[in-house]
Amino acid sequence: MSAKVYAETKQACCIVTLENCTTCSDKNHCFVLREQLAFYNRLGISQIEDDIDADSLASIKYLWQDSTRAKKYDPSWNYAEDNTRAYTHPIHPYPAMMIPQVAGRLIDMYAKPKAVVLDPFCGSGSVLLEAFIRGYDSYGIDINPLSLLISRVKTTPINYKQLQNKLKSILETVSATKKISNPDFFNIDYWFKPQVASKLASLKAAIGLIRDKKIRNFLKVIFSFTVRSSSNTRNGEFKLYRIDDEKLLNFNPDVIDLFKARAEQNIEAMSELWEQFKGNETQVNILNEDARYRTSIKDALVDIVVTSPPYGDSKTTVAYGQFSRLSLQWLGFNGHLLDIDNRSLGGRLDSDNLPMGYSSLNLRYAIDLISRVDKKRARDVMAFYIDLNKCFIELNRVVKKGGFLCMVVGNRTVKGIQLPTDEIVADFGELAGFRHIETIIRKIPNKRMPSKNSPTNKAGELGATMTEEYIVTMEKTR
Numbered sequence: 340m341s342a343k344v345y346a347e348t349k350q351a352c353c354i355v356t357l358e359n360c361t362t363c364s365d366k367n368h369c370f371v372l373r374e375q376l377a378f379y380n381r382l383g384i385s386q387i388e389d390d391i392d393a394d395s396l397a398s399i400k401y402l403w404q405d406s407t408r409a410k411k412y413d414p415s416w417n418y419a420e421d422n423t424r425a426y427t428h429p430i431h432p433y434p435a436m437m438i439p440q441v442a443g444r445l446i447d448m449y450a451k452p453k454a455v456v457l458d459p460f461c462g463s464g465s466v467l468l469e470a471f472i473r474g475y476d477s478y479g480i481d482i483n484p485l486s487l488l489i490s491r492v493k494t495t496p497i498n499y500k501q502l503q504n505k506l507k508s509i510l511e512t513v514s515a516t517k518k519i520s521n522p523d524f525f526n527i528d529y530w531f532k533p534q535v536a537s538k539l540a541s542l543k544a545a546i547g548l549i550r551d552k553k554i555r556n557f558l559k560v561i562f563s564f565t566v567r568s569s570s571n572t573r574n575g576e577f578k579l580y581r582i583d584d585e586k587l588l589n590f591n592p593d594v595i596d597l598f599k600a601r602a603e604q605n606i607e608a609m610s611e612l613w614e615q616f617k618g619n620e621t622q623v624n625i626l627n628e629d630a631r632y633r634t635s636i637k638d639a640l641v642d643i644v645v646t647s648p649p650y651g652d653s654k655t656t657v658a659y660g661q662f663s664r665l666s667l668q669w670l671g672f673n674g675h676l677l678d679i680d681n682r683s684l685g686g687r688l689d690s691d692n693l694p695m696g697y698s699s700l701n702l703r704y705a706i707d708l709i710s711r712v713d714k715k716r717a718r719d720v721m722a723f724y725i726d727l728n729k730c731f732i733e734l735n736r737v738v739k740k741g742g743f744l745c746m747v748v749g750n751r752t753v754k755g756i757q758l759p760t761d762e763i764v765a766d767f768g769e770l771a772g773f774r775h776i777e778t779i780i781r782k783i784p785n786k787r788m789p790s791k792n793s794p795t796n797k798a799g800e801l802g803a804t805m806t807e808e809y810i811v812t813m814e815k816t817r
């Protein structure tokens with residue numbers, strides 16, 4: 340490949356208007372990346388025209404290998420053969436769950452006695468449960484009410500004998516119920532066959548009669564699982580896709596059987612938690628708040644953050660909102676509480692805070708490359724990272740000086756460009772007052788994640804795909 344001299348992009352493309360822009364007062368608001376020339380020269384790739392050719396893409400794959408940050412692949416973090424279903428971990432599926440071994444090991448590495456643990460994107464509460472069983476108080480934040488329900492139930496020991504009795508009485512109530520009217524939410528008939536909806540309505544009514552809130556919540560989690568598995572949605576998808584018409588003809592789930600089978604599994608899981616942790620006074624604080632803004636957590640309260648933020652593809656791939664929507668509708672949530680994918684990081688471009696995206700050079704390069712192929716996707720990517728950067732400001736406020744931040748991220752690929760999220764979060768962290776300690780790369784054998792690329796199996800190789808993830812650890816210094 341002959342060396343070329345790279346020319347600066349002739350036309351500025353504004354991230355807000357997606358067009359050549361004449362209105363931005365600050366030049367940084369446009370895609371004019373002054374540092375890009377040296378960067379492309381360093382890559383030794385052909386001049387990047389509007390379209391990126393295949394050879395250039397192959398070179399771009401190794402773009403971020405020359406980071407000076409401590410980074411290594413460590414197979415001892417893979418846990419390919421380990422049991423990830425201890426205690427109440429498996430009570431409800433959730434997209435992109437963190438495996439307990441990773442959460443637990445990070446807590447063990449960095450938490451001192453009486454440490455307070457925070458997961459600002461707590462999802463199904465994996466980190467919170469690992470903190471709980473070690474006796475550390477914790478805080479979990481999420482915008483998804485289903486996530487908060489699962490997290491709460493997962494970390495609350497309940498006497499399993501009471502649960503067995505309540506299950507029996509619920510099943511009796513349902514079989515004696517004549518007819519309950521179905522809830523009235525959009526497209527209920529499209530997602531549920533009439534006999535399925537009718538049984539779900541009876542179950543919901545019977546659960547609503549349970550007075551004890553902890554038991555009622557426990558049953559709601561099982562109900563949510565039953566909603567998912569008896570709906571006309573395809574198995575194994577995060578997004579809502581309906582089963583093909585032909586297959587639907589023969590799809591006749593028995594709602595009560597599904598509920599009963601799941602209840603028995605979850606009661607079994609709870610019995611393990613109850614036997615070991617009944618009477619445990621460790622606090623788990625679960626907050627329905629937004630990690631981008633000031634939360635109700637006090638200044639410098641947290642010793643260690645262990646978290647995996649969304650990957651930035653909530654609208655396209657890992658759609659927490661779509662995953663949760665039918666359950667939430669059945670559980671009676673509506674309005675903005677259902678609008679999770681738009682409220683998630685990157686759901687909307689915050690054009691007032693564009694410099695927060697441009698503050699990472701790694702991100703600027705990636706955005707510039709993507710924008711040459713697809714300007715709209717570049718804008719979506721930018722929207723996500725601006726939001727992610729905001730979270731670091733809040734994390735800096737709540738974490739103690741000398742406290743730790745462990746963030747598990749994936750370097751997903753957009754339009755053939757791999758986003759170096761591990762480097763970008765380290766950039767954001769350093770700007771916010773943290774010091775990068777190390778980045779560990781692990782394979783993700785257990786996690787239900789979309790993987791578009793084949794895995795590489797060579798130890799030490801940094802050309803990561805979404806079959807690998809990065810555990811970025813930082814310490815708060817100021």
Ligand SMILES: C[S@@+](CC[C@H](N)C(=O)[O-])C[C@H]1O[C@@H](n2cnc3c(N)ncnc32)[C@H](O)[C@@H]1O
Nearest residue numbers: 436437460462463465481482629630649683684
């Ligand atoms: C990768 S998942 C976390 C999974 C979790 N570690 C587990 O094991 O289940 C990311 C979570 O971030 C949440 N989220 C997205 N935007 C958020 C925001 N602005 N504030 C708080 N949580 C948010 C999503 O609802 C989702 O539950």
